[in-house]
Amino acid sequence: MARKASLSGFPEWLPNERLVELHILDTLRRTFELHGFGNVETRAVETVGQLLRKGEIDKEVYGISRLQADEPATGDDPNALALHFDLTVPFARYVVENAGHLSFPFRRYQIQKVWRGERPQEGRFREFTQADIDVVGDGKLPFKYDVELALVIAEALSALPIGDFKLRVNNRKLAEGFYLGLGLADTAGVLRNIDKLEKIGADKVKTLLIDEVGATGEQADAALALAQIRTEDTSFVDQVRALGVEHELLEEGLAELGEVVGMAVRRAPGRVVADLSIARGLDYYTGTVYETVLVGDEKLGSICSGGRYESLATKGSRTFPGVGLSIGVTRLVSRMLGDGSVTASRSVPTAVYVTLANDDAWAEAQDVAAQLRSRGISAEVASSAEKFGKQIKFADKRGIPFVWFTQADGTHEVKDIRSGEQVAADPATWSPAPEDLTPRVGTAAV
């Protein structure tokens, strides 16, 4: 199904594949809007200074410059222009620039292409689409939004034909507080090594914690024990307490994570887990951290990640805290198309193909089509009066379910190409079955 991209890392879809992607995008948009998120679109271009503010991924950024006219963009010139590599940095700039025009807490979704000059590989692209939701406050942002965003995302992902998934949630305050309570002051160092757990295993991580972070064997064991905890309810709280560590920040983190998971147990059962092994992202998020895997396809990596920033953006003395998540749409769509698990029922929006008995009948056929369209039925008129068999084949090849015939006496008939059934029909009143109105997108016949 998914063909090789003609430019590595820059995938493009065939029309029937694009219908699958559009279905994903439409479903996300609908869910976000039902939850009151408004849309924002930012320019594709930011200044290099803006993009590299956090200063770590400069090699992934694509600079842009007018051919033959300008100095080419470099990382040295903060005013040079470059393509955004995510939607968070542009959104933070947008919030600061437009703070006077926005109402806070401000909820927005944003669905756009982003670009990264990384080496392309399975599930990684140089151009891809992200779908982000964030809520940003002015000065403060109630913790309830951390809970709500987990629920919105669980609902949005549940509406997609992606099978089972787990939204894994952790909290930086919980981990940091635990390490501090243990007596490990270099919390960033602990996190950096805990993050390697899945890759190198507990023994090697323990050695690193002892050698690099200066932990005792007991401290290292405790930190590793914390990272083993994974529960689908709030029982993680007792498991953490059983480790016997105490710290004010730990209590705060336990309460926050408990609130997210407690509410999720009730409102999105089986979708959200407290996973205390998650360290990735804990270095830049300040509280809640989310990541999401497809059950049975964990190696695809996270399809939706995010968290809480105490300071998404600042403007003078004003601080804008935020919480949000980003869905990797292209990664999801690429997987669906690659394994053929999701397909569209036809390759065109057309529901009815209006045939021509002769070339002079084109205008009348357009009248028929216009009547259908006025009732929301996609209709297309043949461009020349070839043999009916050929006209039917034209429709069939595209998966168009119905062909329309106007007889010499002005009466009409419509044929269901799939069943062969042909019946009298009135263009002012006939409708296809609701499931034939538009292309259906779903999991392939099981």
Add this chain to the structure above:
Amino acid sequence: MARKASLSGFPEWLPNERLVELHILDTLRRTFELHGFGNVETRAVETVGQLLRKGEIDKEVYGISRLQADEPATGDDPNALALHFDLTVPFARYVVENAGHLSFPFRRYQIQKVWRGERPQEGRFREFTQADIDVVGDGKLPFKYDVELALVIAEALSALPIGDFKLRVNNRKLAEGFYLGLGLADTAGVLRNIDKLEKIGADKVKTLLIDEVGATGEQADAALALAQIRTEDTSFVDQVRALGVEHELLEEGLAELGEVVGMAVRRAPGRVVADLSIARGLDYYTGTVYETVLVGDEKLGSICSGGRYESLATKGSRTFPGVGLSIGVTRLVSRMLGDGSVTASRSVPTAVYVTLANDDAWAEAQDVAAQLRSRGISAEVASSAEKFGKQIKFADKRGIPFVWFTQADGTHEVKDIRSGEQVAADPATWSPAPEDLTPRVGTAAV
């Protein structure tokens, strides 16, 4: 309304403005899909070689290159990457690459950002959105599609809140045939000078035709007379014949343009004019040429242009003729927002704001909201139980029409903020009036 872009030529909209743009995009998509056009999205990036194939606008192209890593993109390296400046060049490449997977004639719409490194000015941007429709054939493409596309575009533009417009149509065969019939072999030279008519006037164009193209006074007068012809019906045919010029190609052009305008008189009255002054585009299109102006705002320039290419693309000995049009969405939206002629009824999708009597009521409030959402009603829950007056103000500020209250006894009431009317309501059955369900976008109160 429209604020100054923080980066000149790269406009961004506020949430309520973006609702206007989304309305335009949704309306176009709906019209195109009702006419059987499927969606295609191509990558933002092409090779420089692909983009500069026609070789004339290289200075407008933005090259891209990874900061610090690659040689910067230049016009000299055909394999360097650059951002597309329109959607036609990428579509032609897409057709060639995927010819084996597409069914011809292939109808597609494409709505994407494009980039041009031009100096920004009124109605001209460096990043802007185009909405294109094209039909492309394999080897041949019936002329009926030239007629159909004029009708589809007239219908699409009529569905937008842009007021009256004129789709001006001309035909290269008509103009070229006329010049050849006159005895002027340098038809490109004649067209180039006729194109200056509006800017420098008939007298100066006549001088240029004589001096540069070698026309006699009579030939120049006849070419100018042709360019004066503009009719809303097929009477242009008689007016051309009255000039007494004969040529086979002229006849072909008259028949083609007559077919477009004749059908438009019937199906899109008042929208389409035969305008024989149009020379722009005649150098690269091979038959029909379209451009579109807003009545009363002609100085904005064309908001929708296109035409017929006998060879949109080639693959070996295979030729793909096409006919299509491109709508300048950003130019239209920028005008609507700039003069405040079109607005959204609120700045968020939310129809109902569910208030909290106390902080423990959040989960129950989410139950109410979930019931509303399950019936397609956008609902948002307050994040903390502030005073009701403050919660109502929160909703009012965003233009949310309704606030919801759950009483201590478990009964519900909903208040229309605008009228102040408050009534008992059941979250399982209550609905807002259809016009309050989603933000309305339309011309400002008249």
